Amino acid sequence: MAMTPHPFIEAVFGAEHPENLYYGHAGILRRHAGVRLPYRVPGVIQHGWVGDHPGIYGDLALYGYEDRIRRYFVWGRRNLARCRALGFPNATAIGAPFLYSGPPPEGARHPRGLILVPAHSCEWTEYADAESSYRAYLDAVEGIRDRFDPIAASLYWHDRRTPGLARLFEERGIRVVGFGHRNDPAFLSRFRSVVEEYAFMSSNAFGSALFYALQMGRRAFLYGPCFRYRNDDPSAAGRPPIRAQFSKIYPGLLWENFDGEPHPEIAREELGTEFARSPRELRRLMGWTPGRLLGAACARLLPRRRLFVREGACTGLAGARTGMGGAVFLGRRGEEDGVTLFFLARERLRPSLRIFVHAFPEDRGSLPPARREHGFFNLDHDPLVPAHRWPKGRAYADTIALSVLPSGRHRLEVGLFDEKSLTVLGTADAGTVEIPAPPAARGNAP
Secondary structure (H helix, E strand, O other), X not given: OOOOOOHHHHHHHOOOOHHHHHHHHHHHHHHHHOOOOOOOOOOEEOOOOOOOOOOOOOOHHHOOHHHHHOOEEEOOHHHHHXXXXXXXXXXXXXXXXXXXXXXXXXXXXXXXXXXXXXXXXXXXXXXXXXXXXXXXHHXXXXXXXXXXXXXEEEOOHHHHOOOOHHHHHHOOOOXXXXXXXXXXXXXXXXXXXXXXXXXXXXXXXXXXXXXXXXHOOOEEEEOOOOOOEOOOOOXXXXXXXXXXXXXXXXXXXXXXXXXXXXXXXXXXXXXXXXXXXXXHXXXXXXXXXXXXHHHHHHHHHOOHHHHEEEHHHOOOOEOOOEEEOOEEEEEEEOOOOEEEEXXXXXXXXXXXXXXXXXXXXXXXXXXXXXXXXXXXXXXXXXXXXXXXXXXXXXXXXXXEEOOOOOOEEEEEXXXXXXXXXXXXXXXXXXXXXXXXXXXXXXXXXX
C-alpha cells in the first residue's frame, strides 16, 4: 500500500509544480543557492519570455483564490507590474533562471557562422501549417545565407517530432541541432554550449532564445516571417502583435537595422538582471534555510496554535452573526489587504465543508468577462484545518487576502458549502471593504 507523505515533508520536499521542471529551472535555482537537499520551489517559476504578459499561464480570468495568492517567481519589471495589475499580489521578480545557469564549459572557442532558432510549437500551440510556415521561413533565410558560414538551426523537441521538418533544413545544407526535451535538466547548459560555437544568432520571434543569446554576447537579430498557429493567441510571444510592439522598442535588433554588434543591455532589461539574487538571498527568498524550514514545520504540524481562538476573544467584529447548520459565523476583522473570518463549531461538522467568500464590486465593470454573469469575485477555498477538526467552544480564524481584488468598494458575502451534498449551510453579510488603488510598481516589495 502506498504511503502518504507527511504534510511537512510534502510541503518542503514534495513534487515540483510541472512548470518548474521546464528547462531545468528548479534545479538551476537550487544549484545557485548552494543547497544539497531536494527542496521544492515554494511557488511557480515563469518558464519563458512573454513580453509584458504577467508570466502566469492559463486563462487568468478563471483563476480562483488559491491560484491568485500562490507565489509566482517572474523575470522582470514588466511581468511584475502586470501581475500586480491583474491581482496576483505574491509575485516576485528574480530574473530569468538562465542568469543562474552559469557560463558555458571552459575551452578555447572561435565562434563563427550563424545559428537559427525559430519560434516553436508545443502541445497546446500547434502550427496551422507547419510545412508551409517553415518553407516560407527558409525561403527568407536564402536571402542572407551568403553572409554567414556555416549555418545551423535548432528545432524544438516538439517540432523535431513533426515528420519532414528537419529534412527541409537539411535539404538546403543547414545542419539541424537540438537542445533536448523541455524537461531535460541539461537543456540550458546544452543551449549555452551550442550557441557559444556561433558568432551570430537569429530568430523570427522575440523570445527567450534571442535574449539568452544576447546575454551570452552573441550578435543576435530578428529575421524571417512569423509562423501561423491554429489557436492563435495574439498576446503570445512569437505572434505578429508582440513582434510589432517590440520591434518599436528594439528597432536595432531588426535585420534591416542590424549593426553587427552585440547588445547585452537589451538582455539585461528583458531577462531581469537587476532582480537576480545572490545564493544567500535566494535561499532566504525560497525559505531554504533552517529557520524558515522550522517555521514551516510548526505551521504544518501545529496549526491550532495560530488558527483557533477563544470565543470570548472574538469581540469588535464586523458583519452579521449568522447560524450555518452546526456552525456560526461570528463576524470578521480587518480591511484592505485582508480580513479574518471567525467561525464557531456548535457540533461536529462534516469533513466536506468549504468556505466561500464572494466579493461583489460596486463597479461591476471591474469584473473579468468570465465573472460578469455571476456578478462577484470568487474566493472559495478549503479551510486550512478541515471543518470536522474544529473544536467546540473555540473559533476558527480564517484569513482571506483581499489584495487579489481590484480597487474600489466590495460587499463581502461569506458562508459554508457542503461540496458532497451540494448544499449551502448558510450565508452571511460580512460588510463592505474599500480596496485602495495600488501604488505605482517600484520593483520588488521587501
